Amino acid sequence: MSRPTKQSPERGNARIRLLEAARDIIRTKGFAATSVDDLCKAADVTKGAFFHHFGSKEALGVAAADFWAETTSAYFAAAPYHGPSEPLARVLAYVVFRKAIIAGELQEFTCLVGTMAQEVFASAPDIRDACGRSMFGHTATLEADIEMARREHGITATGWTAESLARHTQAVLQGGFILAKAGNDPALARESLDHLERYIRHLFNVTEDD
Amino acid sequence: MSRPTKQSPERGNARIRLLEAARDIIRTKGFAATSVDDLCKAADVTKGAFFHHFGSKEALGVAAADFWAETTSAYFAAAPYHGPSEPLARVLAYVVFRKAIIAGELQEFTCLVGTMAQEVFASAPDIRDACGRSMFGHTATLEADIEMARREHGITATGWTAESLARHTQAVLQGGFILAKAGNDPALARESLDHLERYIRHLFNVTEDD
DNA sequence: TGACACATACCGACCGTATGGTATGTCTTT
DNA sequence: AAAGACATACCATACGGTCGGTATGTGTCA
Numbered sequence A, B: 001m002s003r004p005t006k007q008s009p010e011r012g013n014a015r016i017r018l019l020e021a022a023r024d025i026i027r028t029k030g031f032a033a034t035s036v037d038d039l040c041k042a043a044d045v046t047k048g049a050f051f052h053h054f055g056s057k058e059a060l061g062v063a064a065a066d067f068w069a070e071t072t073s074a075y076f077a078a079a080p081y082h083g084p085s086e087p088l089a090r091v092l093a094y095v096v097f098r099k100a101i102i103a104g105e106l107q108e109f110t111c112l113v114g115t116m117a118q119e120v121f122a123s124a125p126d127i128r129d130a131c132g133r134s135m136f137g138h139t140a141t142l143e144a145d146i147e148m149a150r151r152e153h154g155i156t157a158t159g160w161t162a163e164s165l166a167r168h169t170q171a172v173l174q175g176g177f178i179l180a181k182a183g184n185d186p187a188l189a190r191e192s193l194d195h196l197e198r199y200i201r202h203l204f205n206v207t208e209d210d
Numbered sequence C: 001t002g003a004c005a006c007a008t009a010c011c012g013a014c015c016g017t018a019t020g021g022t023a024t025g026t027c028t029t030t
Numbered sequence D: 001a002a003a004g005a006c007a008t009a010c011c012a013t014a015c016g017g018t019c020g021g022t023a024t025g026t027g028t029c030a
Helices: A014-029 A036-043 A047-053 A057-077 A087-100 A112-120 A125-152 A162-183 A187-203 B014-029 B036-043 B047-053 B057-077 B087-100 B112-120 B125-152 B162-183 B187-203
Strands: none
Touching: A014 A036, A014 A047, A014 A057, A014 A112, A036 A047, A057 A112, A057 A125, A087 A125, A087 A162, A087 A187, A112 A125, A112 B112, A112 B162, A125 A162, A125 B162, A162 A187, A162 B112, A162 B125, A162 B162, A162 B187, A187 B162, A187 B187, B014 B036, B014 B047, B014 B057, B014 B112, B036 B047, B036 B057, B057 B112, B057 B125, B087 B125, B087 B162, B087 B187, B112 B125, B125 B162, B162 B187
8 A cells, every 4th residue: 555665676666657557547548537646546656756757747648658669569579470481471460460469448459659649649749749659660560571571472563552551550450449449349440450451462462371 | 709698690509619619629639638618718608508508528528429420421421422323433432532531630630539439438438429329320321332332243252241341441541540640641541541442442353443 | 469487598606626736855775 | 975766745727517697588378
């Protein structure tokens, strides 16, 4: 209950605990509806600690987006979809993996930076830009595999690039999350990923086999 | 400046002015960050008028979603994409139309109910459900054309339905809006609609010609 | 026709609480 | 001793919501 002060093994973790609380609460209630007190209570720290680590609520928003970028990039870097030796197989495995991790409560699998960007794009440019860096930094990792697959399959299609397809993949994910929220059903997000998978197979002229 | 009281031609419009203000401000700042005072100022009414028409801020959120459903369904019903006699041409024209109206400031073309659902899905089920009704009510109008196109083109594909494709179309739109906000560039939303158009043509085995 | 009852549409002062943020002190580690 | 990492008390304001009141329209019946 009370914060340990002597020989505390948790000392120095207040910042990370606040960032974890921000990740969880903002995904559930949104940025504006999340109060500093909410975060302090969830992280079991006082307001003094909050404003010691973050100059303002908006600064925490930026830090939370950066934290999200760091933790998710480590998570996806270690994910199993990188296994296949063929780049196209990795791209398709990415989609399947994203589909597989859509489970449980909505706030557990939806995207923090998508949620925040939606809310603050006009009122907090610093947070918006941090969200953009996180989101497009992630699409860039997929773009590399798409580009390799393009070359390997000799795709010379005009009208789309690896960059745009990587971004489209992210758009389908983000849009799926919104439908899942509006319909209160995670299956709505998975459904769109099925369409995305079919689309990618079409672009590379492959069918059900790998 | 002051509200007219005698022989007022505006009398009785407070409710609609508040709903229009809600539509504009919530799309810009989000639901939680929009205060009742913000809405009253923008609509040029007092708090008394607000709580006369809406029992609570949450009730206004529900009414705003319903208002959005009414106004957008009238807008899309009158839109030119219904012109073609072939159902598939209408579906493709819908996508092109959605792409065409993505212009100007982000808050002018993005979706109110998508924005609200994102924020309140867990904290205000009444608003969330109103958003869901608006969103899926709209996809249902597209579903009819898709189903007609399916039959006309003899598409017997398993794995997708008219309903799921209509919803996917909405997901691509919503996701495109999020990317446009995160990247602060409307072109990101149009880009995903290009992919969607290409996907739909693939599903119906048509190329660039109609 | 006019008086009365009632309903609707607003007005604006007020209330209790929650909010983001600050000022200052204390403990711990280096 | 100095700096980082908190804790505690406090502040001004903004928030959603309430309440008593007024102005205007509307239906009814003698």
